[in-house]
Amino acid sequence: MSVDNFETNAIRTQIERSQFLEHSNPLYLTSSFVFEDAEDMRASFAEDKDRNLYSRFSNPNTSEFVDKICKMEGAESGYAFATGMAAIFSTFAALLNSGDHIVSARSVFGSSHSLFTKYLPKWNISTSYFKVSEVETIESLIQPNTKILYAESPTNPAVDILDLVLLRNIAKKHNLLLIIDNCFATPYLQQPIKFGADLVIHSATKLIDGQGRVLGGVTVGRADLIQDIYLFSRNTGPALSPFNAWVLSKSLETLHVRVDRHCENALKLAEFLEKHDKVNLVKYPFLKSHPQYNVAKKQMKLGGNIIAFEIKGGIDAGRRFLNHIKLASLSANLGDTRTIVTHPASTTHSKLAEEDRLAVGITDGLVRISVGLEHTDDIIYDLDQALLA
Numbered sequence: 001m002s003v004d005n006f007e008t009n010a011i012r013t014q015i016e017r018s019q020f021l022e023h024s025n026p027l028y029l030t031s032s033f034v035f036e037d038a039e040d041m042r043a044s045f046a047e048d049k050d051r052n053l054y055s056r057f058s059n060p061n062t063s064e065f066v067d068k069i070c071k072m073e074g075a076e077s078g079y080a081f082a083t084g085m086a087a088i089f090s091t092f093a094a095l096l097n098s099g100d101h102i103v104s105a106r107s108v109f110g111s112s113h114s115l116f117t118k119y120l121p122k123w124n125i126s127t128s129y130f131k132v133s134e135v136e137t138i139e140s141l142i143q144p145n146t147k148i149l150y151a152e153s154p155t156n157p158a159v160d161i162l163d164l165v166l167l168r169n170i171a172k173k174h175n176l177l178l179i180i181d182n183c184f185a186t187p188y189l190q191q192p193i194k195f196g197a198d199l200v201i202h203s204a205t206k207l208i209d210g211q212g213r214v215l216g217g218v219t220v221g222r223a224d225l226i227q228d229i230y231l232f233s234r235n236t237g238p239a240l241s242p243f244n245a246w247v248l249s250k251s252l253e254t255l256h257v258r259v260d261r262h263c264e265n266a267l268k269l270a271e272f273l274e275k276h277d278k279v280n281l282v283k284y285p286f287l288k289s290h291p292q293y294n295v296a297k298k299q300m301k302l303g304g305n306i307i308a309f310e311i312k313g314g315i316d317a318g319r320r321f322l323n324h325i326k327l328a329s330l331s332a333n334l335g336d337t338r339t340i341v342t343h344p345a346s347t348t349h350s351k352l353a354e355e356d357r358l359a360v361g362i363t364d365g366l367v368r369i370s371v372g373l374e375h376t377d378d379i380i381y382d383l384d385q386a387l388l389a
């Protein structure tokens with residue numbers, strides 16, 4: 001019997017044991033590694049040997065974390081970063097040149113959007129956006145200098161789904177790299193490389209840690225691309241710390257159990273909200289009413305832990321709802337054991353003009369819930385009493 005199941009790989013990826021024969025993988029808090037002698041030192045630098053030199057380049061704990069994510073995603077290679085944004089920035093900076101162009105979904109994580117609109121233009125890299133409801137416009141945005149097609153699925157915060165096979169077909173036809181931010185799905189629910197993505201990026205801060213403790217990020221995929229990303233990162237310094245890598249590797253051992261329960265809680269809550277008098281619209285990928293339900297079913301194992309819903313009564317109702325929440329947290333994070341509620345229109349996206357907010361599906365009454373691991377009845381009770389307040 002070959003051992004190649006997701007759960008087993010998540011737990012049984014072993015790094016070398018020390019003389020103490022520890023059972024749990026040890027933590028290597030060291031910034032550098034020693035050489036046997038002058039010849040070993042010369043050869044290690046000259047030959048780009050597969051050994052640890054300095055923890056900005058690699059460390060046993062970061063390698064363990066990357067190896068696990070690669071196995072889960074079906075990727076050839078990867079590199080781990082201090083945050084999800086460091087992964088996204090370094091990936092684009094390593095692969096693009098001045099004059100290049102990106103085509104991206106408009107609904108992407110706020111800081112990714114800022115990177116594309118405020119910072120990459122400093123290096124003469126431009127971006128065109130498509131609405132997630134208008135994928136038929138993607139091809140018309142492609143220019144001779146377009147290099148990357150970029151998207152998240154599910155998207156933040158409106159929980160839309162993009163068809164990965166459709167994106168792959170466009171990317172192949174126009175010779176673009178397809179890069180997917182797989183943060184909301186986790187490697188457990190969706191493996192974009194199986195659908196043709198060249199690279200997959202995660203903010204490990206979210207469900208991969210899953211307990212709201214550490215920041216981290218990772219990019220995995222084609223080995224030739226990862227080599228460029230590695231060389232860029234080894235020189236520019238966005239590396240994940242060994243301590244955070246150790247925490248995240250431990251977290252991966254329970255990812256499947258946690259995410260199963262997150263999804264079970266989220267589906268029950270989504271079904272409850274769909275019947276609620278004070279709620280207009282509920283978006284959850286595994287509700288039949290979701291506009292891309294069939295695509296979600298095709299590419300995801302379960303629906304994830306994020307629900308978007310529209311509260312009746314607009315901005316004021318949204319604020320009132322937040323003020324009456326008792327159990328859940330009002331916080332900017334997501335993918336935690338603790339249920340988190342946000343109202344983008346009055347908080348994270350309040351600086352956007354109304355038409356820009358509406359373009360990414362953020363109506364005045366939109367609430368985003370990151371469903372946690374508390375008892376389902378308690379989560380439902382809390383949201384119900386806040387909706388009725």
Ligand SMILES: *Cc1c(COP(=O)(O)O)cnc(C)c1O
Nearest residue numbers: 083084085109156183203205216
């Ligand atoms: C949080 C998040 C990021 C950024 O990750 P950090 O670890 O906070 O830097 C990127 N993409 C998505 C979809 C996210 O939710």
